[in-house]
Amino acid sequence: MFTYEYPHPAVTVDIVIYTLRDDELKLLLIKRGGKPFKGKWALPGGFIQMDESLEEAARRELEEETGVSGVFLEQLYTYGEPKRDPRERVITVAYYALIPSDRVEIRAASDAEAVGWFAMDELPKLAFDHEEILAMAHERLVAKLDYSTLAFQFMPGEFTLTQLQQVYETILQQEIDKRNFRKWILALECIEETGNEQRDGPHRPAKLYRVKEPGKVEIIK
Amino acid sequence: MFTYEYPHPAVTVDIVIYTLRDDELKLLLIKRGGKPFKGKWALPGGFIQMDESLEEAARRELEEETGVSGVFLEQLYTYGEPKRDPRERVITVAYYALIPSDRVEIRAASDAEAVGWFAMDELPKLAFDHEEILAMAHERLVAKLDYSTLAFQFMPGEFTLTQLQQVYETILQQEIDKRNFRKWILALECIEETGNEQRDGPHRPAKLYRVKEPGKVEIIK
DNA sequence: TTGACTTAGTGTATATACGACACTATAGTG
DNA sequence: CACTATAGTGTCGTATATACACTAAGTCAA
Numbered sequence: 001m002f003t004y005e006y007p008h009p010a011v012t013v014d015i016v017i018y019t020l021r022d023d024e025l026k027l028l029l030i031k032r033g034g035k036p037f038k039g040k041w042a043l044p045g046g047f048i049q050m051d052e053s054l055e056e057a058a059r060r061e062l063e064e065e066t067g068v069s070g071v072f073l074e075q076l077y078t079y080g081e082p083k084r085d086p087r088e089r090v091i092t093v094a095y096y097a098l099i100p101s102d103r104v105e106i107r108a109a110s111d112a113e114a115v116g117w118f119a120m121d122e123l124p125k126l127a128f129d130h131e132e133i134l135a136m137a138h139e140r141l142v143a144k145l146d147y148s149t150l151a152f153q154f155m156p157g158e159f160t161l162t163q164l165q166q167v168y169e170t171i172l173q174q175e176i177d178k179r180n181f182r183k184w185i186l187a188l189e190c191i192e193e194t195g196n197e198q199r200d201g202p203h204r205p206a207k208l209y210r211v212k213e214p215g216k217v218e219i220i221k
Numbered sequence: 222m223f224t225y226e227y228p229h230p231a232v233t234v235d236i237v238i239y240t241l242r243d244d245e246l247k248l249l250l251i252k253r254g255g256k257p258f259k260g261k262w263a264l265p266g267g268f269i270q271m272d273e274s275l276e277e278a279a280r281r282e283l284e285e286e287t288g289v290s291g292v293f294l295e296q297l298y299t300y301g302e303p304k305r306d307p308r309e310r311v312i313t314v315a316y317y318a319l320i321p322s323d324r325v326e327i328r329a330a331s332d333a334e335a336v337g338w339f340a341m342d343e344l345p346k347l348a349f350d351h352e353e354i355l356a357m358a359h360e361r362l363v364a365k366l367d368y369s370t371l372a373f374q375f376m377p378g379e380f381t382l383t384q385l386q387q388v389y390e391t392i393l394q395q396e397i398d399k400r401n402f403r404k405w406i407l408a409l410e411c412i413e414e415t416g417n418e419q420r421d422g423p424h425r426p427a428k429l430y431r432v433k434e435p436g437k438v439e440i441i442k
Numbered sequence: 443t444t445g446a447c448t449t450a451g452t453g454t455a456t457a458t459a460c461g462a463c464a465c466t467a468t469a470g471t472g
Numbered sequence: 473c474a475c476t477a478t479a480g481t482g483t484c485g486t487a488t489a490t491a492c493a494c495t496a497a498g499t500c501a502a
Contacts, residue, residue, distance in 0.1 A: 001224050007271050008229035011301075011312055050228050050310050054301035078299040078314050080232075080275035089271050091232055091312065093299050162450075179452070180490065202499030203449035383479075400481070401461065423470030424478035 009089040013057040014045030016096040016137040024119045031114040037127035058095040072098040072153040102156035160206035230310040234278040235266030237317040237358040252335040258348035279316040293319040293374040323377040381427035
């Protein structure tokens with residue numbers, strides 16, 4: 001038992017985990033195995049431990065649910081309405097993470113009935129205020145595609161320009177002119193040819209590229 | 222006394238309160254009257270109450286320190302390094318507020334020795350990790366001047382275009398061409414002439430403008 | 443071996459936005 | 473009425489973004 005002179009809220013970290021799969025933007029939800037909202041879908045997350053920072057807590061949860069580490073993770077917003085959790089006062093610091101399409105591997109977390117990837121247009125009703133969190137995460141994601149090199153965080157080690165363009169088209173939900181896209185993306189000077197080619201059908205092979213500084217997300221305006 | 226089955230951190234709200242005064246961007250600091258860091262300057266803030274939201278807590282602190290309400294206030298970032306407060310684990314949700322230049326009125330808060338407005342280039346050493354918070358707040362402020370109508374939040378009810386331009390020049394620390402600035406700001410169609418003029422010297426009087434939707438901060442790209 | 447199919451890859455012309463730049467207008471003051 | 477100080481205004485060149493269509497190269501089947 002832990003005793004304080006003044007009341008303290010609980011603090012949790014929830015994560016919106018995005019990846020691209022089947023040419024769709026998908027995010028990870030867990031089916032809650034315990035109260036409250038038992039049986040409902042929710043964002044993965046959990047209480048922070050007293051000896052870890054907020055980001056460390058987010059990375060721990062991320063690895064517990066997906067097995068991945070070292071991916072892009074950024075703080076999104078902090079939610080603290082008094083009644084957002086029926087049990088007690090809970091402050092939730094939300095993060096969002098982007099996982100490259102070749103590193104997806106779900107683990108079943110201990111406190112979840114089920115885990116699954118959902119596309120934006122097939123989301124179930126969510127527990128708590130998680131729909132609000134999701135709306136803000138998606139807004140941030142779309143905005144950052146425009147003014148940063150965030151999209152590279154979805155790419156595997158080697159990729160073609162067509163694949164990269166599809167990432168933009170999938171998330172922004174609009175078609176982009178191929179020539180203008182290539183002009184623009186190459187002018188950023190963030191990617192380089194690997195020298196390899198991808199051949200996957202009865203047509204000209206595509207040059208493969210890699211990101212020069214994979215971890216870095218730059219503001220490009 | 223309050224007891225919990227698991228340890229809970231304390232949660233505070235700190236605010237970076239900006240205003241423009243003497244043609245300089247200034248922010249409010251308080252000299253701490255109690256431990257820890259007694260006698261050191263720090264951002265105004267305090268513990269959240271269990272029945273108020275995070276934004277309500279920030280507005281309460283803002284009004285306690287300055288007497289103003291109804292001004293622009295936005296969540297900045299949440300800080301939660303385990304050792305950032307020597308007393309106990311403290312999570313701080315930081316906000317920043319912008320106060321119009323004609324509404325500045327400091328009240329002495331109960332737990333502070335002194336209160337004062339500081340320009341960016343005359344900041345004292347700060348308590349906790351408040352210098353980090355300040356750096357992030359300033360970065361956000363500068364960025365948002367460019368792609369939103371945030372600057373209007375500093376303006377009094379009526380103002381001249383020259384005054385508005387000075388706001389941009391002061392915060393961005395660079396001179397702007399008068400004609401280009403006017404072209405740009407008027408093309409936004411966010412302000413309109415009031416019909417009044419300001420006469421304050423031996424020269425042509427300046428037209429006064431007002432913001433069409435004072436509370437609103439739009440993204441303008 | 444050749445032709446048909448499929449995706450990769452490339453350049454130009456036009457429209458729009460942005461930045462540099464200098465003079466006239468109008469009030470107050472002595 | 474002349475001097476001074478700030479308000480207010482337009483054009484042109486450059487850079488940036490957008491629209492748009494054909495050739496290149498590999499596979500496979502006739």
